[in-house]
Amino acid sequence: MVNLHAVIMAGGSGTRFWPASRQDRPKQLLPLAPGGKTLIEATVDRLAPLVDPEHLWIVTNPTQVDRLKSIMESFDESQVIVEPEPRDTAACIGLSVAKLEAADPNAVVAIVPSDHVITPTERFVDLLRRGAEVASDGRTIVLFGVKPTRPATGFGYIEPGAPIEGAPEGAREILRFREKPNLDTAREFVTSGRFLWNSGIFLMTAQALLTAMDVGSPALAKATRAMIDASRTGDQAAVQAAFCSAPRMSVDYAVMEKAPHAAVIEADLSWSDLGSFLALDTIATPDKQGNVCRLMDGAEATMLDARDCVVYAEGERTVALLGTHDLVCVAVDDAVLVCPKHRIDDMKSLVQKLRDERRENLL
DSSP states (O other), rough: OOOOEEEEOOOOOGGTTTTTTTTTTTGGGGSSSHHHHHHHHHHHHHTTTOOOGEEEEEEEEEETHHHHHOOOOOOOOOGGEOSOOOOHHHHHHHHHHHHHHHOOOTTTEEEEEEOOOOHHHHHHHHHHHHHHHHHHTTHHHEEEOOOSOOOSSOOOEEEEEETTOOOOOOTTEEEEEEEOOHHHHHHHHHHHTOOEEEEEEEEEEEEHHHHHHHHHOOHHHHHHHHHHHHHHOOOHHHHHHHHHHHHHEEEEEHGGOOSSSSEEEEEOSEEEEOSSGGGGGSSOOTTTOOOOOEEETEEEEESSOOOOOOOEEESSOOEEEEEEEEEEEEEEEEEEEEEEGGGGGGGGHHHHHHHTTTTTGGG
């Protein structure tokens, strides 16, 4: 039986969901999952049928840890890993695997984002079990790929190759990774039927990760080995120093794209990374006029001659739309956002403007 652990990546800021998301309340801590749960609570629930509670870990940053603990009251604090500082995903995963390797050297580790909506759970669990079996060989890194439903430019793509001989059904070689494409290229990928979205879900052992780091970034491999050695002795100061010596690199660039042994499993799931408020139609049913509302904690909405709008509101307030179309309206605490749908990808620029204006109270 595979000795499976799972690490939930919960350190992102989620600026595309401002003003609902803030530095201490990122997207994964918003009540965006079905049933009004936060995304991270839904992620824990999704893993529960396969991963024992003592094998479940959350990695986050110092800014978010207190809010996380208040939401996840029943989660064991000793299994919350806190990054000393932001250093991108490769160092974060190196730190997480170092902690796990010290606790359980034979672990197969699943790395799972905290802010996705995935259904059905039963199918996800089956695929995770299959991926863990492939990764248990100690050398293969297994990724989940999702069949594209549109020419998305915000995802990386994977081109699968031939089935891997002797591996569980569905595991295939990876011919190549493709970075986030422009729209024309994304259309070609979808039309060809040969590419999958890179879901950001993968499984591996510590040894497989280190082998890939040796190829992709020897400096990262050195830092991760130092974190493992320090974790084994419980020297937290040395763990922190090793982490802070790691280069700032994404795990895709530093590890996945250069891994000598990698496989992809097509995840035939309903999957959304909830990249912006426009994705709320994956968790809420539009009305007859195409309006999508997510209303929490007593919020209400009134529409008259409004169509194809998105409304997100929290607290006892009413959002009223009259004669509008193709707008995003968000009302949370001390801020209200109104913008055309086609400008939603400029949200990071708006947040940066607030930062430049030293409006830290809004961030």
